[in-house]
Amino acid sequence: MGPRSTRRRGPVHALLGALAALLLGAATLTGCGPEDGAVTSLGTTGGTRVEGGTATMALPPAATPNWIFPIGTAGYLASYNNAVQDLLYPPLYTAEKEGAGLTMDSPRNLAEQPRYSDRNTTVTIALKKGYRWSDGTPVTSRDVEFWYDLIKHDKEEWAGYSPGLLPDNVKKFEVLDDHTFRLRLDRPYNPAWFTGNQLQDFTPLPKHAWNPHDENPKKVFARLLEHAGKLSEFATDPLWKTVSGPWRIEKWTTSGQVSLIPNKQYGGPDTPHLDRVVLKPFTTADSEFNVLRAGGVDYGYIPPSVTARSASFEKLGYRVDPWEGWAITYIVLNFNHPTAGPLLRQTYLRRALQHLIDQRAISDVVWHGSAEPTRGPVPAGQLDRDPFPYDPKKAEALLTAHGWQRTDGRLRCARPGTGPDRCGKDITAGQPLRLELLSQSGSTETSNTVQEIKSALEKAGITLDIRQQPLNTVLGTTVPCKTTEPVCSAWQLGFFGTQGSWYFPTVASGESLFATGAPSNMGNWSDPKADELIRKTEYSDDPSAMRDYARYTADQVPVLWTPNPAYQVSVIRNDLRGIDQNPTLSLAPQDWYFVKKGGTGR
Amino acid sequence: MIRFLAKRLAQAAVVLLLVSVIVFVLLHLLPGGPARAILGVKATPEAVAHFNHQQGYDRSLPQQYVMYLGRLLTGDLGASYKLNQSVTSLLGERLPKSALLAGLSIALAAALAVPLGVLQAVRRGGAADHLLTGAAFLAYATPVFFLGLVLILVFSQQLQIFPAEAPQADTVGGLLADAPALVLPVVTTALGIIAAFSRYMRSAVLDNLEEDYVRTARAKGQSNARVMARHVLRNALIPLATLLGLYLPTLFSGLLVVESMFNYPGMGLLFWNAAQGSDFPVLLGVTLVVGVATVLGSLITDIAYAVLDPRIRSVS
Numbered sequence: 001m002g003p004r005s006t007r008r009r010g011p012v013h014a015l016l017g018a019l020a021a022l023l024l025g026a027a028t029l030t031g032c033g034p035e036d037g038a039v040t041s042l043g044t045t046g047g048t049r050v051e052g053g054t055a056t057m058a059l060p061p062a063a064t065p066n067w068i069f070p071i072g073t074a075g076y077l078a079s080y081n082n083a084v085q086d087l088l089y090p091p092l093y094t095a096e097k098e099g100a101g102l103t104m105d106s107p108r109n110l111a112e113q114p115r116y117s118d119r120n121t122t123v124t125i126a127l128k129k130g131y132r133w134s135d136g137t138p139v140t141s142r143d144v145e146f147w148y149d150l151i152k153h154d155k156e157e158w159a160g161y162s163p164g165l166l167p168d169n170v171k172k173f174e175v176l177d178d179h180t181f182r183l184r185l186d187r188p189y190n191p192a193w194f195t196g197n198q199l200q201d202f203t204p205l206p207k208h209a210w211n212p213h214d215e216n217p218k219k220v221f222a223r224l225l226e227h228a229g230k231l232s233e234f235a236t237d238p239l240w241k242t243v244s245g246p247w248r249i250e251k252w253t254t255s256g257q258v259s260l261i262p263n264k265q266y267g268g269p270d271t272p273h274l275d276r277v278v279l280k281p282f283t284t285a286d287s288e289f290n291v292l293r294a295g296g297v298d299y300g301y302i303p304p305s306v307t308a309r310s311a312s313f314e315k316l317g318y319r320v321d322p323w324e325g326w327a328i329t330y331i332v333l334n335f336n337h338p339t340a341g342p343l344l345r346q347t348y349l350r351r352a353l354q355h356l357i358d359q360r361a362i363s364d365v366v367w368h369g370s371a372e373p374t375r376g377p378v379p380a381g382q383l384d385r386d387p388f389p390y391d392p393k394k395a396e397a398l399l400t401a402h403g404w405q406r407t408d409g410r411l412r413c414a415r416p417g418t419g420p421d422r423c424g425k426d427i428t429a430g431q432p433l434r435l436e437l438l439s440q441s442g443s444t445e446t447s448n449t450v451q452e453i454k455s456a457l458e459k460a461g462i463t464l465d466i467r468q469q470p471l472n473t474v475l476g477t478t479v480p481c482k483t484t485e486p487v488c489s490a491w492q493l494g495f496f497g498t499q500g501s502w503y504f505p506t507v508a509s510g511e512s513l514f515a516t517g518a519p520s521n522m523g524n525w526s527d528p529k530a531d532e533l534i535r536k537t538e539y540s541d542d543p544s545a546m547r548d549y550a551r552y553t554a555d556q557v558p559v560l561w562t563p564n565p566a567y568q569v570s571v572i573r574n575d576l577r578g579i580d581q582n583p584t585l586s587l588a589p590q591d592w593y594f595v596k597k598g599g600t601g602r
Numbered sequence: 603m604i605r606f607l608a609k610r611l612a613q614a615a616v617v618l619l620l621v622s623v624i625v626f627v628l629l630h631l632l633p634g635g636p637a638r639a640i641l642g643v644k645a646t647p648e649a650v651a652h653f654n655h656q657q658g659y660d661r662s663l664p665q666q667y668v669m670y671l672g673r674l675l676t677g678d679l680g681a682s683y684k685l686n687q688s689v690t691s692l693l694g695e696r697l698p699k700s701a702l703l704a705g706l707s708i709a710l711a712a713a714l715a716v717p718l719g720v721l722q723a724v725r726r727g728g729a730a731d732h733l734l735t736g737a738a739f740l741a742y743a744t745p746v747f748f749l750g751l752v753l754i755l756v757f758s759q760q761l762q763i764f765p766a767e768a769p770q771a772d773t774v775g776g777l778l779a780d781a782p783a784l785v786l787p788v789v790t791t792a793l794g795i796i797a798a799f800s801r802y803m804r805s806a807v808l809d810n811l812e813e814d815y816v817r818t819a820r821a822k823g824q825s826n827a828r829v830m831a832r833h834v835l836r837n838a839l840i841p842l843a844t845l846l847g848l849y850l851p852t853l854f855s856g857l858l859v860v861e862s863m864f865n866y867p868g869m870g871l872l873f874w875n876a877a878q879g880s881d882f883p884v885l886l887g888v889t890l891v892v893g894v895a896t897v898l899g900s901l902i903t904d905i906a907y908a909v910l911d912p913r914i915r916s917v918s
Binding site: 067074162229253254255257283291471480512 | 632635636637638639640641642643644645646647648649650652653683684685686687691695747751754758759762765766767770772861862863864865867871874875878879880
């Protein structure tokens, strides 16, 4: 009887237990986890440092480090690859946050500040002494020249190459001695621009280890690429063991998990405190979120929508800290679209559209405070004013003044023509003000942002049709084009800014973005004055050049400025300190350390 | 039997060829192409053109397909645009991991579903039958992602018994070494299968219990257990074998969700990332593998049928 009845009740009991557990789980879907181990938040620094320990950082979804060679080829220029490379092979100059901008004068730099001469056509750079490779060999000018030779002879293979820029703009690389080299440039350049946007790429590579027989750069490059194509051997290939940075590779799995340990030979000022840093790739934000809540990562991220519930993470012993990117976000306007182009080419109309975007409300409500309004073509902190704040009345006044009238709640052109009070060239009488936005899908915040913009435009009598597509489709469609090309008819407005539309190099200049014919000028905008101002930011050392360019371009509204989201909303363990989230998305885990927690180290 | 197998294999080859054509065409009809997605917004037009030329996208679609097929016949599935690995090595790496997850889930499902189905059939109309039927419907109706989330909340975040993340080892041995981390993904995958299989098992056992040969066996004085094991179960397993073979594609889609949820580095996740990143060679490779698995699944089903049912064997 007993055993039999047990057998009979067993599954029932088990099932009831499972059901109870499931119900408990369902009931706690919005609850909080355990609180033991939480320490009082003391901010990002401070506390009693404990040397050693392992910190695990979650990488963004689908950000799998897969390229170790510091010269990226097509498809391997992603920020997470650069971040890892810079820890092994640091560039000469590292950009760091300073006020609202960036500075290239970091104590981490491998070189002293560059000296410009001959009317800014010559740059002389002195390497700091004391830096050495992990095998003890000093880092010299020859190592920088080695990098330069590789990109010069294989520039088409280098994904960072843009015609006219590096290495085209360097006429001659002269090694003066072991620690000094000189660049002869093809013309005078703005020193700030050249240091920020060109010298930041210069990276010493171990010539003695990678090219001991002084072979032809093309041959060496091919050999290095062959090694770089063997992901499974990154941790074991002797080639990658010679590093100059504060870290070296312990493990690099084919699924992209990278484990770094301190390079004991590192000669820089920022030696690591931790025993190990693990960069853990996650393929979806959901899986990362689950692991984060279970305490599986020390430094992770949450969706912006969860920011409102940051208190629950604070209870778990984390602090929430949005990682602001050195970026701007915008809706691209296709000036060459056969039918929308004539509308978008009207400056008054673009300004009216900009007045209808309530960036502050979208930042606060949709992004839960993890976004900041974009004011123009440079990061928000670089502009002293918002030329087109949210103001539906001003928008209406602009449109009315240029011949648009409401009919059945919709704006139509009542005064066609090209005069100052007319709708503008190629806009016909009775033409409705109707546009279509191709926006990336997959983000609640982005969907809500575009819906909010649509709603505001509808109120003003402007129809905005929204078509959402996966990011890759949007990127593949919103490309520079000519009116006659089929792809130009495929989109009028485009948005791909869930994580920021454009990340700048150190100097937020516009030669790649807003100059006529620039590779990333997706909307085909062209303005001779803007071109002139952009050239000034590149070539002149006038300190007002950047400000003039930013103000003028912001006024012209070549794109519609929208809130710039944080790169990620970071969630960091309270007892992990020293994390200063660099807007350029670089990492400095050598600064991280654990603090004592309840009298014990980690 | 050999002729039967040869015929089935030929059919399978045609099916796979059609699958490859359809997927290839669909992928290449996507607007924009993969260049921008792979190279990023900062890519110069020259870089985009160079990429398109390298990948053959500047040729006609039939030409591209013929090139692809030519490489395929030599076993070359191309290289991932994003992962710095050949598709073959990626599949070789991820397939065993997904197979492990699927295998463990099916083993668990079979181990539980068969006795549960039998129990329900034997105790038809009783409390256990009603309760298990209700539980099966609940499990079957629960979306995999929700089930996984609840299991994570309960067993990982509340009770802290199992980790929320699947093992991350590079080898199957390494994955098995971290057994606790496998529990939640396996259970999440298995629960739905248990529900489906136990229902099938229940009705199959009930059908067989009504058969003449069961009555005859009982009349001969065979024990209940012997009748169940020797006569009923063997015949009842036939529809389950069919279901198992046909379940493979469904299982793959389930794995996709489970692997994404638990960050399990298998085929589902590979496919998901490839879809997100326009990694065409990987998408094609995974699709082909799933196609092969599906075809193999139905082939195995036929063979299993023949093994389990002598009548089918004699017809073959």
